[in-house]
Amino acid sequence: MDKKKLKIAIFTDNFFPAVGGTENAVYNLATALTELGHEILVVAPNYKNADDSKYIFRVFRKSSIKIDANNNYALPFFNKKLYKVLDEFNADILHCHSQASMLSLAIKYGKKHKLPVVSTIHTKFSYCYKDSAKLNIIVKPMLKSIGRKLKQVDRVTAVSYSMADEFKLYGYNGQFDVIKNGLSINSFKPIEIENIAREKYKLKSTDNIFIFVGRITKVKNISFILDTLQKLKEKGIKFKMFIVGEGGDLPYFKSMAKEKNIEDMVEFTGKITDKHLLASLYYNSNLNIFPSIFDNDSLTIVEAAMYGTPSITLMNTGSSERITDGQNGYIVQNNANKMAEQIAEILKDKNRLKIVGENAKNELVKSWQDVTQEYLAIYYEILNQKKTI
Template sequence: MIVGLFNDSFPPVIDGVAITVKNYAYWINKKHGLSYVITPAYPKYKDNEEFEVIRYFSLPLIFRPPYRLGIPFLDINTIKKIEKIPFDIIHAHSPFSTGLLGLYIARKKKIPIVATFHTKYYDDFKSATKSDLISKIAVKLIVEFYNQVDEVWTVNHSTAETLRSYGFKKDIKIMPNGTDFIPPENPQEYREKINKIHNLKEDEILFLFVGQIIKQKNIELLLKSFKILKDRGYHFKAILIGTGKDEKYFKDLTHKLNLDEIVIFTGKILDRELLKAYYARADLFTFPSLYDTSAIVLQEASAIKCPSLVIENSNIAEEIIDGYNGFLSQNDPYIYAEKISQIISDRERLKSVGENAQKTLYKPWEKIVDKVVERYKKILNLQKEHINL
């Protein structure tokens, strides 16, 4: 089987969809056939993957660095190269330039195309344009893209409802995300590594956030909650891993809230073993995002038995049972802070919840991609049956 994976982000641009595409490509290539990733070019970056990455002409996306605006049809030579690949199936992970390129290739070759809806695009457009009208028009165009593909997937039922709220009326298949993390046999060594890097005491409470440093992730609530805890006399450290267009805003807010000695911004961490160590050291993964649909970081945390505190009724809260395999809070900094206070007051319960998170939420990418390929085969068989009618 030869699969084309089309997406607008891929390392060195790191987000949940880029990680998804990378793991799809890796496991398809390793176990099921050949995979190609098609994505916009990134200046001075050289790919070093076990599968082929084909990049096409792009420009900076001014309002959303470090993302790139792909313009495939200004790169005729690359288009010709892609057209020559004998794909069996195309999988688009974005409805924008690269997804449209995937749709073009699929229709030209008369092969099936799957598209996964990953993101709350209305929120993205509203943040960028501050206009309800423009955001609604953009979402209408996005729905039109999904109407043209052969099968639509989302990562959970909550995200399927988000797509339906945009006006999509066709069938939606659920295909969850996974993680490449393998639970460590020696978590204490990982903990000690972070203690050494940040001069932490072994019993010092550590909260962790991993993700893009952007306002949509609700980081302001997180910092205000830390301020409330500090003012109540709690002693702890908080580490925020990631980069994003609002990094300066949140660093300034950290200073304004007098949290400089408590909150640490590490920037982007590409070393997966080092990132695993941060999860192993954290007592609680604090992730109040209302923007994410199915945060891979929750999978990463659960793999390392690090329980998460998320906002109730958010898409990412779908599989979390409060007090059993994670924790839920209302979307309010005072309530979030109070919930943290309750959680850290019972360390044995916290440990038990982390163990349950690993048992119930952890899904390795290998098993997820096995299911993905099984579904690809069904789609291809349905196409053959249709042709033979």
């Protein structure tokens, strides 16, 4: 059977102008699908400063409520305008990238119109809820509600195998497919970027330079990074650590760096919107330090790899799944002493470190075009099973 071009409605509680991995994933998937000739409608929360004119796909903004400085969540009910937009779009399949109100809406609409629903999990919600819920007594019911929703969809996908244990907390024991996130591969040439960060931050090619890129929040385990850096300093190792990003816990970590007497060795850059500068920091760094337990499949590991910078992560985390220890990156125990010892050992052989970085570049970088083909295979499989195409 010839594969026709599809109409795909993508539901998400996380989209631009908010900042995060899910926002990027939805944008890149919608863009890649559109470039292949499929018709895409993204249903996303409304933001006051949202500008959807720059996208090559259509975006419908759902009435929403502000949760924090970065996130708006869609209100959990339909209105006539949303129904009209969806009815006129006449989707073949619904794909939800959120487990909050948008998944409920997708399931409800899918049942009414007999449309298949795919649900992709990007986040370990047990960490989110424990971090944000004031009463732990409500965390378990919130997680179980996700499980009940997942049991109602046609296919569940996740971005890491580490979600298996997370799903058990939801009460979901069904099968799921793992599709790793991709990357928009448009890297700059070294000659274009190598001196940008060096000049701005007065760096030398012989310096020990580390980087972390992400939201500045406690769930990212940034305190572990600072503990590790303190121990490196105690070993007499000089370095410069760049912590790139913004978030509500920034003052907390700045204070922690000062308490550990490493504030002169740690640069909190804030959010970097200059792509050349960020690429230059990646390129000039020896290691991307990413000890997050919360993240399923952080793109910063792939972004760093694109510029030949290997990552060091913790054992048994989603972020470590791409890495072969000592081959294209490093994996250590969840212990700051162990990580400091490993980094100290790594820095003794910069030639080997460069080889590991090149291996990361050759082995870890995966394009969104490849990822999109994996999702399309699932769409067509489900639709063929339902005999709707």
